[in-house]
Amino acid sequence: MRLAIAALFIVGADLFAAAADPAIEARITRIENGLLPAARIAGRPDEPWTLAARMKHYGVPGVSIAVINDGHLEWARGYGLARAGDAASVTADTLFQAASLSKSVTAVAALSLVEAGQLDLDADVNTRLTSWKILAAPIAAGAPVTLRQLLSHTAGLMVHGFAGYAPDSPRPTLLQILNGTSPANSKPIRLDQKPGAKWRYSGGGYCVVQQLLLDVTKIDFPTLLRERVLVPAGMTASTFAQPLPAPLVAHAAAGHRADGSRVEGDAHAYPELAAAGLWTTPTDLAAFLLSLQHALAGQPAPLSRASVETMLDVPIPGSDMGLGIGVRGTGEKLLLSHSGANEGFRCIYVAYPRTGRGAVIMTNSDEAGPLFPEILRALAREYAWPDYLVAEKTAAPLDPVAFDAYRGIYQREETRLAFFRKDDRFYVQAVDEERQEIFPSSDREFFRLDSPRTYAFQRNADGDVTHVIRREGSAQIFQRVR
Missing domain, CATH: 2.40.128.50 (Lipocalin)
Structure with missing residues (x-):
């Protein structure tokens, strides 16, 4: 059953006066009315959709978009409802759960500690973990687990992702999550592959990173991330506090299920902060992506150029995964990306750091996955991106x-x-x-x-x-x- 969305398409307030520029407004209108399918039939014109129609089609209550162009944030806008059943509309300031996009921010924090000499990317993390240790396993054959492996999903650790915890459920400590003991709802984080041998996505590995950062700095994770990344990158609306602090709840979207119902308590809490705990806006994530671009250009940023280049190294060829960030292409076609999925929330970012282009899309629905490529194809056409193009196909004759x-x-x-x-x-x-x-x-x-x-x-x-x-x-x- 699809969520019934009001016939009146609600458009949230623009964040920037620049969006009132007639040329930018015309662009936004073309994008809002230009969502594109994966393919077209050769010789036939495109048949684009409106964003409003596709949100209704998939049952997505709310969408928030921020667009980077020419090395700056060109516009940000919200669409639809923040919470089904009330009149609160999504604006550019509405907070969403960033889900696995949190990993990219965590990776920058970890690399900042490497720059400061507090961590080593290639040392055995067990030598720095004091509150918990990765258990030895025969399959590891004595190979150590390193921070580089943890950040690139090549450490061989179990547990793909996390379901979070409803407000009325007991929340585990990080140590209970690592050990898989009650009330944790996930399995123990253990080695079941040889470290460094191959790529396999592991949110569990980021829980180990979270414990490592706590043990090394003795600073609580939300404070550490605020000091190391959020403030330096200009992410002024963002927080790793879980659950969301009461003063911010009114500014947050509620997560929604496939049937249109709101997630229990509007959002699950994620004590797996490094893997999935960030609350943020597309505007703040755009600032984060711009900070990486600034670093690559040698400008002031939370990380040095050398550290960001390290972040973009892909340890396992073919995995398209650097340190906390997806990496494809080279030169002007270098594409950075990551997607995320928490209960009731879906999000994605893409960025071309060499040309200063990109976008962040955040939604409050489990059903938003298919909507992302349609929006990205509209953006790609408008901003001449090299990816997310509409494929041209030929239909064969058939009686x-x-x-x-x-x-x-x-x-x-x-x-x-x-x-x-x-x-x-x-x-x-x-x-x-x-x-x-x-x-x-x-x-x-x-x-x-x-x-x-x-x-x-x-x-x-x-x-x-x-x-x-x-x-x-x-x-x-x-x-x-x-």
Whole structure:
């Protein structure tokens, strides 16, 4: 069930008077009315969507966007509702949970301590941990865990991410989280791969970083991060305090589930601060990204140029992960990015530090993931980014009658897909979702314009259609049931 969003599309207040510039306002209008699908049919014009329509389509109550251009924050704006069920609109000042974007900020704090000589990127962190130790494991074969590995998700530690804690739930200490003991709702953080051998995302590794920073500095984490990163980067609205301090609650968005309901207590608390604990705005995260750009240009910033270059090193080739930040491309096409997902919140940032461009998008819904690429494609077109482009595809000729062999219901676990045609056009529809038009790339393979998903029908030895393979990164096989 999708969230019913008011027909009146609420646009929050602009943060900057500069957004009143007619040229910038025209840009914003084009973006708001220019969300784009993943692909277009060659020879056909684009059929863009409005941001309001896509928010309603996905059931996303609120969106906040900040855009970096020419090395400065060009505009920031909020859309929709901060909390379903009341009239509070999202503005550029509305606070959101940054989820895993917190890791990028944590990495800068850790590297600032490396610069200060208090930490070593490549030393055994167990030599500096005093309150807790990473347990030895046979698979480690004596290899130490280092800060570089922890920040780049190559330490071999368990626990991908965290569910947080509802306001009426007991909250564990950091040590209870590390040990996986009650009331922690996650597993113990242990080695199950050889350190440095391969990349695997680990929020658990960032809990170890959190403990390391506490043991080394003897400063509580929110204070340390405020002193080391938030204040120097100009992130004046941000905090790692969990739960959110009472005076800030009125300025915060509530998280929302897929059915449109608000998360218990409006937001879960995340004592896993280094991994997921930041409350912030797109404007503040844009300031953070600009601080990295300033460092790379040799300008004053929380980190030196050398430290940011180290941050952008990718220890495991092909992982596209530096120290707390996603890294792709080179030169002017160097792209920094990270996405985040807490209960009821989704967010993403992208930045081209060599050319001073980028954006931050924050939302208050579990359902916002597919909305991000649509917004990013609109931004990419408007600002001439080298990525997030609309792919051009060619539809193969297919007799509509031939499609009838594929019509039917296909099932994988609890998910059912219906394939049908109407007015000689072909469609797929999942349960409780809108139908989506599909286009033939061959006599048995089909693609969508709104997403990268493809569908390939399979026949048995007798020529009967028995399965369809849905691909979007990985392959999922659905069996025909009628």
